[in-house]
Ligand SMILES: [Fe+2]
C-alpha cells in the first residue's frame with residue numbers, strides 16, 4: 001500500500017493567445033512534469049487550452065474569508081474612483 | 096450599525112447566504128452536517144464516474160468499428176476525468192483522495208447502482224449512453240447551480256462533456272433500429288433490460304428519501320427524485336417512439352390533464368437489493384476496482400521515488 005499521497009496541484013489554463021491563465025481545477029501528481037502532463041489529459045481534451053501552469057497547492061496563500069469585510073469594504077465608499085461619479089456636460093464630446 | 100446581523104447565529108447567516116443564492120466556498124464557515132452531506136454526495140458521485148467506466152470498458156475491444164472504438168474510448172476517458180473533477184471538489188471539504196478510495200474499496204461508500212448491471216450486447220452501449228447518461232444529465236444539470244462553489248464548477252465542466260455521451264448512445268440505438276430485424280431486436284432487448292434500472296437512478300421515492308428536504312433547503316439538491324424521474328420519462332418515451340422501440344411498461348400513457356406520462360411502479364425490492372450489494376455485478380465491479388488500485392500501487396510508489404530522486408539531484412546541482 002502507498003502510504004503517501006501524490007501532492008496536490010492547482011491547474012491554470014490559457015484558453016487562447018492573448019487571454020489570462022485561469023484556474024480550472026486541481027489534480028494529484030508526483031512532480032511538476034507529471035502535473036503538466038496530467039493537466040493536458042484532464043483539462044484540455046477538447047482544445048480548451050494553449051498553455052498550462054501548475055502550482056503545488058501548498059504554495060498558494062489566500063485571503064481569509066472571515067476578514068473579507070475589513071479587507072474589501074474600504075473600496076465600497078470610494079465611488080469617485082469610477083468615471084460614472086463625474087458629470088460631464090452634454091456638449092463635451094470624447095471624454 | 097446593522098443590528099439584524101448581530102443577532103443571527105452562524106447557521107442563520109449561512110442559510111441567509113444560501114437563500115440569497117450566494118455560493119459557499121471552501122474556506123467559508125459551514126455547518127458540519129452540510130460539509131458531511133456534501134462529502135458523501137460528491138464522493139459517491141465521483142465513485143460512480145469511476146466504476147461507470149467498467150461496464151463500457153468491457154466493450155472497447157469489441158466495438159464493431161474503429162469509429163465506434165474511438166468514440167467509446169473518448170467517452171470512457173471523459174468519465175475518468177469526471178471522477179477526477181469530483182474527487183478534487185470533495186477534497187476542498189477536507190477529506191483526502193486516499194480516504195475516499197479506501198471507503199469505496201471497503202464497500203463503505205456507495206456508487207450508482209446502475210453500474211451493477213451487466214453489459215451483455217453491443218446495444219447495451221447504446222442504452223448506457225442514451226438512457227444512463229441521459230438520466231445522469233437530468234441529475235447533473237441542476238447541480239451546476241448547487242450551493243457549493245467547487246461542486247457547481249465541477250458540474251459545469253461535466254455537463255459540457257456529457258451531452259456527447261448521450262448523443263453517441265442514441266446514434267448507436269438509431270443505427271441498430273434502422274438495420275436488420277436482428278439488430279432492431281437487439282436494441283429492443285437492451286431497452287427492456289435497461290429501462291427500469293435507469294428509472295431507479297433517481298433514487299428512492301420522495302416519501303422514502305428523508306434527506307431530500309434538508310438538501311433542498313441547503314440548495315445542494317434543486318429537484319426531488321420523483322420530479323426528476325417524471326421529467327426523464329417525459330423526455331424518453333417520445334425518443335423511444337422515434338426509434339420504433341417500446342418501453343417495457345404497460346402503464347406508460349400520456350396524461351392530458353397532467354401534461355405528463357403516467358407510468359408504472361419501480362420494483363423497489365430490486366432497487367434496495369442492488370443498493371445493499373446483491374446486484375448482478377456488485378462483487379465483480381468492486382473486485383475490478385480494488386485490483387486495478389492494488390496492481391497500480393508500484394507505479395504510484397515508483398513515481399514518488401523518481402520525483403524525490405530528481406529533486407535531490409536538482410538540489411545538488413543548484
Ligand atoms: Fe460522467
Ligand SMILES: [Fe+2]
Pocket residue numbers: 174228231257260
Ligand atoms: Fe457520461
